Amino acid sequence: MTDLTPNNSFLIAGIVFITIAVIGxxxxxxxxxxxxxxxxxxxxxxxISSLLYALGLLNFSAGTLDLLRTSLTEQIKQSISSINELLQRS
Known part of the structure; x- marks a missing residue:
């Protein structure tokens, strides 16, 4: 007999709620x-939230958030330098 893990619970709950939403x-x-x-x-x-969580798309860890923050700051720095270059050319 298989254990009901939290991931399976969210998958089952997501399917049940989607069914309720569609059938009415x-x-x-x-x-x-x-x-x-x-x-x-x-x-x-x-x-939809339960299914996304079960698929792991909403399961953010601290490492993922730090990686997202550093990549976002790098993109902002590159954008600012590009804008500065365009302003200096004009």
Missing amino acids: KSKLAFIEINPGFFGRVLALFIG
Whole structure:
């Protein structure tokens, strides 16, 4: 029997919420699901967020954020130097 890891939990939750958002009003055995407009939008948002987290696209670590910050500062420095060169030529 397999263990239910957090990644699998987010994958299952994402699929369930996306299904609720797409189908909307439905009956499942004795349970009636009728989320309304706001509930469907909320279910769509939660479902997409859960699926993205399960795929690892929303799972940022501190190292990833530091790498993003350094690359962003390097791009800003290059842009400023390019702008300065263009201004000096004019």
